[in-house]
């Protein structure tokens with residue numbers, strides 16, 4: 001879903017997109033070729049990318065966006081921020097919680113389980129372990145990729161960042177979303 005400014009802001013179900021189009025609150029930007037949705041009374045192309053007609057205020061400051069493991073991993077390129085390992089990822093608090101560190105974007109990093117055990121409750125300078133990238137709030141596009149791990153190619157021109165890595169660690173959050181009265185027909 002694009003904002004009125006064409007900025008990607010959200011991922012929604014096909015059904016939700018169809019409702020927004022029918023209510024004329026959004027316009028169709030991209031559809032899936034040769035695929036239609038049909039209800040009792042309407043036939044429409046299956047929407048892939050829609051644009052809201054009116055600007056929707058979205059949180060500018062990604063610092064306030066909810067912190068999830070997947071969003072942290074996506075921001076950090078699905079790699080341990082201490083040794084670059086790509087597997088067995090956990091979340092590390094740079095300043096340990098036991099030492100007063102908070103669960104904020106600037107204090108959490110992707111960290112493999114062995115590094116996490118090695119660091120334990122030590123402060124970075126004591127453990128001599130410092131994250132490769134200074135943690136900060138992620139780019140807004142990270143949340144799009146987190147919401148839809150298998151980003152359809154038709155979306156790519158609308159996304160500035162393609163951070164799809166470590167697919168094995170990604171749960172499928174992409175909802176087909178053709179519910180109730182709507183059915184997808186080839």
Ligand SMILES: [Zn+2]
Pocket residue numbers: 080081082083084085111112113114115116
């Ligand atoms: Zn590591």
